[in-house]
Amino acid sequence: MADAFSSSSETVIQRVVDVTVKTNTPPEELEELYQIKKTCDFISQHQFQKVALQFPDELLVDSVAVAEEIERHSNVKTFILGDTSYGSCCVDEVAAEHVGADCIVHYGRACLSPSKRLPLMYVFERRAVDVEKCASTFRDLYPDTQSHVIILYDVNYAHAINDLVTLLSPEYPNLVASELVVEGEQCYSHGRIKRQHDDTCPSDKDSSQVICQFGRQFSLKSGSSITDYRMFYVGQEGAALRNFMMTWNRCSFCSFDPITMTGRTESVSINRALMKRYYAIERAKDANVVGILVGTLGVADYLTIIQQLKETIRRAGKKSYMFAMGKLNVPKLANFLEIDIFVLIACPENSLLDSSEFYKPVVTPFEMEVACNKNREWSDEYVTDFRHLLPGGQSHVPLADQQEEADDTDVSLITGALRSHSLLLSEPAESSYGSSVVLRNPTLTVANTNSAASFLAERSWRGLEQKLGETPVVKAVEGRRGIAIAYEEEGTSS
Known part of the structure; x- marks a missing residue:
């Protein structure tokens, strides 16, 4: 009987894999x-000499x-x-700088995060x-013509709004139609998009009647709030719609898919999704070692939020380590078993990562702040844009006093064990003898070092x-040749 793995190395190497590739756009349609x-x-107006053209994978053809x-x-x-290190919806300025480009032209879907x-x-x-x-679907979903509705849409359908x-x-x-807004004076685009400076783009904090978020801007009637409106989204189900629904979770959503030409009331339970995120926050409270994932450059x-997170995590008595690994997947994060939880710094659309398949949860900067900052409480507000958490942002909350954190203890809702909000304060205090002492929580008898080194010390296998x-x-000798499934010197078993 022939072995099941008796195929030759040449057969394996020459095996053909069917891959569906998008056909090229006809030349007359490129314009x-x-x-x-x-x-x-745009290039001629600014006299650029080197231009970086950023394409998503589906448009590289x-x-x-x-x-x-x-x-x-x-x-x-x-x-x-092509093949950007992070999400293709973000502008890859680092790759453009590597080739010395004077400007970037970004094609396809975009999250409109400022760069x-x-x-x-x-x-x-x-x-x-x-x-x-x-329009017909809109009338079916909203039969009451007096309904207060805001139209949101994927950027690829902006031309039809x-x-x-x-x-x-x-x-x-x-009816209120949102408009696309690009922040920053160096941005340029066509169609319905507007260009504004960072200090002129209104926010919820500056005016209760104008909302400017996620590259969208719309005005509300005097005396009304966002909760008085319903949302109608034009586009496919995806990261953009999920981001809108999590942020404005007190508004009902309906959508129209231009590909299938069908509309529906979004039935995803926002409360259930929020409870999943709250469970991740409880895991973050229990964590001792936190991995900060850099998901955007x-x-x-993004550098400011990294420093703020480091300080927030340190004040909570936890250790933090920073990782820059490009696009995330399960095998990459599985290499760091000593990390209890990861916090992802990315654009709003890529921050809400479904970590159900990962070995350790992946949370957002907002969720990590809820877990570590005593002054920030869990409410119906959900922040996906980390810039709003920075000083001056509309959702910024200062850190609690360090002494108050040291005296704070509670019980984990997951393990039932006693935990301290600030188990170990690493900031030394000078004593009268000139030596450094470490402040420990008096309610706990043993202080935990909370480091990845302690995890490594407890493992039975620590590497080669x-x-x-x-x-x-010894003298080097010639090894085997071929591939592991069938080396050349091995005969076919029978």
Whole structure:
């Protein structure tokens, strides 16, 4: 009987795998889809010499043709950026700086997170949408013409929103359409997008009637709040819709999918989703060692939130370690078993990571602050944009007094064990004898060092030992050739 693994190495190497690849866009459609003329005008207006073109994976098939057209009309040198280290919705400024680019042109879906290093132009996909069908679905979902409804949408459908509002506004006097807003003076785009400086973009704190969040801006009627409105979203189910629903979790949502041309009332239980996030917060309270995952190098103020998180975690008596590993997956995080919980610093759309498959939970900076900052309480407010947590942000809460934290203890809702909010304060205090002492919680008899080193010391296997000088020196010999499934010198078993 032949062995099940008797196939030769040549057969394995030459095996063909079927992969579905998107077909190239016809040359006559490139101009409309990728806005080549407007891109060339943007380049010529600012006299750029090197241009970085950032494409998501699904649009890379057209990248060479687009780059050739831009070079032919603008006489510039282009660089194609693909396979971004983090989410493709964010601008990859680091990769652009590596090639010395003067500006970036970002194609496809975008989270519109502010970036300030290089001049930037957004070019969204102009995906087709049946405006008549969308309006008809809207009427079915909102039969009451006096309903207060805010229209949100994926950026790829921004070109069709004006037509949709024109059809619906005569019937719905309380209809509000959001507009896209790019923060920062170096940003440029086309279509319905607006450009504003950071200090002129209003927020919930500056005005109760104007909301400016996640690159969207809309105005509310005088005397009303966001909770008085319903939301209608144009686009597919995904990170953008999930981000909106978690942030405005007290508003009901309906959506229209332009691909399937169907509408529905979003049935995802926000309360259940919020309870899952609250469970992750309880896990964060129990954690001793925290891993800070750097999930962006382009969103403004990401370095500031890292420093704030480090201080918040240290004040809570926990140890923190920082990791920069690009796109996250289960095997990567499984290499660090000494970490009790991870906190992900990313754009709002990528922050809400489903960590059900991971060995350890992955929380947001807001959830870590709820776990570590005694002054911040869990409420119906949910913050996905970490910039709002910084000093001056609309959701910033100062840290509690260090002495109050040292005296605070409670009981874990998961393990039932006694825990201290500040088990060990690492900030030394000078004694009268000039030596440093460490403040310990008097309610606990043993202080925990809370470090990854203590976890490593308890493991039975700690890695390969060098044993310098103990291993005899032997002459190198030729090893096996081929692949492990069938080395060349091995015969076929029968």
